[in-house]
Amino acid sequence: MAFSRDPLDELVVPDGTEAQERALVTDGDVLVGGRATVEFGVRGRNVLAGESAAFGGDIEADGDCRLDMWCDVAENVLVGQDAYIGERVHVGGKLKVAGDLDIGDDVEIEEGFEANGWIVIRNPMPTIVFLFVYLKHLLLIGEDDAAQRLVSELVEDDEDGEPEAEPLVIPRNATVGDDAWRVSTPATIGDNCRLHGNVRAETIDVGANCNIFGSLRARDDVTVGEGARIHGDLTTRDGDVEIASDARILGDVSCEDLELGPDAEIDGTIRAAGEITMGTTERDLE
Known part of the structure; x- marks a missing residue:
């Protein structure tokens, strides 16, 4: 594990973390x-x-x-x-x-x-x-x-x-709860996490196979890993969004550029001021 800056300058949720009923x-x-x-x-x-x-x-x-x-x-x-x-x-x-x-x-x-x-x-x-x-x-x-x-x-x-x-x-001055996770720093969420609450951060990186029961909102870039499920909207004010293969957003997406991996799904409306890039599966290339 290596720190390139103050370790409390980022929200880090490690692999497998769960927000259970009271803890x-x-x-x-x-x-x-x-x-x-x-x-x-x-x-x-x-x-x-x-x-x-x-x-x-x-x-x-x-x-x-x-x-x-x-x-x-x-x-x-x-x-x-x-x-x-x-x-x-x-x-x-x-x-x-x-x-x-x-x-x-x-x-x-x-x-x-x-x-x-x-x-x-x-x-x-x-x-x-x-x-x-x-x-x-x-x-x-x-x-x-x-x-x-x-x-x-x-x-x-x-x-x-x-x-x-x-x-x-959990960084200084952060608020973490069932309603929202609010930080003024970047946020990194590892693989196989299950969290409740809307995530608000400078940037957001969600790992593979996560379940987040809330929306994502960032000032800059947002990345959603393979197979992840976001039960809410995904919004970035000035950044790009990358949604990996088999991931699903159960809400709207608003961003600058949008990159969709193979079999990625967005249930709501897409609002992209820039380019939209869609990946292809191996079957599509045959």
Whole structure:
């Protein structure tokens, strides 16, 4: 996994992520930028949230959980290893930690907390802030190799030597929920994802075989992968749209140039200010 810029400058939804009834579920880590709002719970390996991030449901972390100051969690925080809770964090339910707990001042946990390991009351370092400020500084001064080593240490191999799943990244100031996913950055959605809500971003890249129950709207280019299903309109203000083979848009498409792959379908109206290019199947070429 390589970062060419600040990793919180893009919405990244890794392969296989699902928006279930009350939680966003992924196999890898969950990184949430400062002042972002996640209107449901999250479930992943390690969960790290920046200052003033808000969650509308449970946080379930198989590994560690780190919440910087002023974070707000509407329900429970369940942690499989260690937890680091910054000052003035609010938890609307219980905090349960299987390992050690570092907890800051003025933390409010409405239904109490328990930890199987050591409990230390202090103000933990805001780890996610330090991590990404340091990484961004390395990139700015041209230390790409050092930045890559830092990322490699974070994304460790599993016991079989295979790389762990790519993290789910929600940028700063984003809003993510059943109604809409709103970011002012590019958005990349991996393969085989199932999401609910309208996606609003600078650019949007949807992977293969995704099901998105909502519309896509971007300022610039939009790409829809092979076999994907978009249950809504697809609109870009100034960009082009590429729809791969066997993909289907259950709504209207509005763009500059439009490229349609073989057997791609659009159920609604096409509004293209520029060119429309249609792919052909192997059978058509015979």
